[in-house]
Amino acid sequence: MEVRLKILFTSICHTDLSAWKGLNEMQRVYPRILGHEAAGVVESAGEGVEDLKEGDHVVPIFNGECRECTHCRSHMTNLCARFRVDPFKSVMAGDGQPRFSVLDPAAGKRRPVYHFLNTSTFAEFTVLDSACVVKVNPAAPLQRMCLFSCGISTGVGAAWNCANIKEGSTVAIFGLGAVGLAVAEGARLRRASQIIGVDINPEKFVKGREMGITKFINPKDCDKPTHEVIREMTKGGADYSFECAGNLDVLREAFMSTHDVSRAVKG
Incomplete structure (x- = not known):
């Protein structure tokens, strides 16, 4: 065998x-x-x-x-x-x-x-x-x-199987490596209305746009915590939030960027 x-x-x-x-x-x-x-x-x-x-x-x-x-x-x-x-x-x-x-x-x-x-x-x-x-x-x-x-199945699987993203929803993705970009692709295919990518490397935004990300946030350019920026952009918080950086502080921000009845997923 x-x-x-x-x-x-x-x-x-x-x-x-x-x-x-x-x-x-x-x-x-x-x-x-x-x-x-x-x-x-x-x-x-x-x-x-x-x-x-x-x-x-x-x-x-x-x-x-x-x-x-x-x-x-x-x-x-x-x-x-x-x-x-x-x-x-x-x-x-x-x-x-x-x-x-x-x-x-x-x-x-x-x-x-x-x-x-x-x-x-x-x-x-x-x-x-x-x-x-x-x-x-x-x-x-x-x-x-x-x-x-690994990377693609992890990201798309998180979007489809774990979160089960619904059409018209808002999505925040923290970390735009292979897994994060795969989450974006999964969200795009599920027809999310707004896909927000968060990364401290602005070069990731070019590839992110190809994968379906509609808005970008570089935490280094913000004068307030990232979750507050996302809450303002989504009028209360994202429907789905994905932590794809493997960082505890980022995970906290991802959780806090959601609203009361949303779902946070560790990619």
């Missing part, structure tokens, strides 16, 4: 950077192959794999689904009991061993190299549980499909 992939495109997420720096002591498993946003083709499929074959265009996913456990069958969660996202997991589910190794000349033997987020995409080839691989249309450009592994 494992698949070997040839990685053709991979992007870098801040989560990879955090793991590389060892910001969480429990994640300090080295040597390790990082990376979890990628796209490629199936090089070979192991015993028991029936829905994937050599040559299939695929996207690795860190939040896998076995499709059989009570969690996968439930409408309340998408966290598979066996293949859910787990930054502390560093081996394969089948035998508890890694599929990577490197020769240690001093010891005269190979030593293990560990996995990361069920994917380990910073490699020419990688091995994943088949539950963590999704087949995509071969006509889709793989250099863009790699963004669906």
Whole structure:
């Protein structure tokens, strides 16, 4: 039930950077192959794999689904009991061993190299549980499909699944990185009437406008807290507010920018 992939495109997420720096002591498993946003083709499929074959265009996913456990069958969660996202997991589910190794000349033997987020995409080839691989249309450009592994699905998913943005609503987005821009795209497709982007980097506004953002706020240019500016712009507060910067102070501003019956979402 494992698949070997040839990685053709991979992007870098801040989560990879955090793991590389060892910001969480429990994640300090080295040597390790990082990376979890990628796209490629199936090089070979192991015993028991029936829905994937050599040559299939695929996207690795860190939040896998076995499709059989009570969690996968439930409408309340998408966290598979066996293949859910787990930054502390560093081996394969089948035998508890890694599929990577490197020769240690001093010891005269190979030593293990560990996995990361069920994917380990910073490699020419990688091995994943088949539950963590999704087949995509071969006509889709793989250099863009790699963004669906994390950033795009996180942002659009937050807009559609978590917030369930309604047509004609007002939306505030704090942080216009990949996730924030994906939220904007999700809000645009849901026909939000006003999409406000908040970022301290004005260069983000150009791309933000392409993704559907209608108004921008640079907190450095404001003489009052951002949430007060948004409350004035929306006549009482946004219907939906998304924190996509991973900052506690920003999260507080995002929450305070909403009105009484709105929804705040951590992207």
